[in-house]
Amino acid sequence: MTRSDIQTMETTHNQFGLRIAAHLDAAVADLPHDISERLRAARTRAVAARAMSVQTSPQTVVQNGLALLNGGDEGLNIWNRIGSLLPLIALVAGLATIKNFVDDDRANQLAEVDAALLADDLPPSAYADPGFLQFLKLPTLTEKQE
Template sequence: MNKQLHTHFGPELEARTTRFGLRVAAGLSERSEALPHDVSERLRFAREQALQRAQSARKAAVGQTEQAVQTVRSGSALALGGLGGGSSRWLKFASFLPLFLLVVGLLLIQHGQWYEQILAAAEVDTALLSDNLPPAAYGDPGFSEYLNDDEQQE
């Protein structure tokens, strides 16, 4: 779509764009002469660093495209050419390892919650056995709330 717009306006758009660019460059050049020496040196250093980063980014992009070209179609799966003759057992192990770690983590979380429930029940039992309460209090459904309020006051 940009090409169609560019060809529709043609040389007039290019001339305006060029004039605008020249005006901006001239304004920046005039103002850069009035800058102190330390500011202009920092700008020069920043410009050099930006150019080095751009060059390294271009090199990395070229390396990625070369690696993408090395991919080959192997049977019904896409394989990278640089993998070599790795054992399929190790690849299967590596693919099931995250699933195994997830299951182990979930089991540990479940065990931890179970342990916390046991500790909470033991706390309630200890509070029941250590207090002097009337027998009717043990049958009250809000008794655990009473114990929790009592613990918060202490």
């Protein structure tokens, strides 16, 4: 939208508001005094609320056909970008460290099971026994003595 389009829309809205106000003013003359006073007080509050909302609205800037909110002098310089990426980098590094730790722990557990299997003289039927894995998880006599 161009500036002239925005001004035309504002003018149209203002004219519509003035016509509504004229109709309301004409109708107020026929109302009792107490009702007209309550309407006057309500109008005053509405105008005051509208004035406050207009003052607190953000400033918009139109550049190259894009409407932008004016955020002040704080631009996205290199330090702001680095500061916004640091938490993401820390999260990824932490997750990678946890994954490596879990993988190493799992490899150590499998190595212990393999070492126990290779060190003991077991018959082949022991490997097919469902309770064999539980047996391997039990502490050995040397571990109990320590």
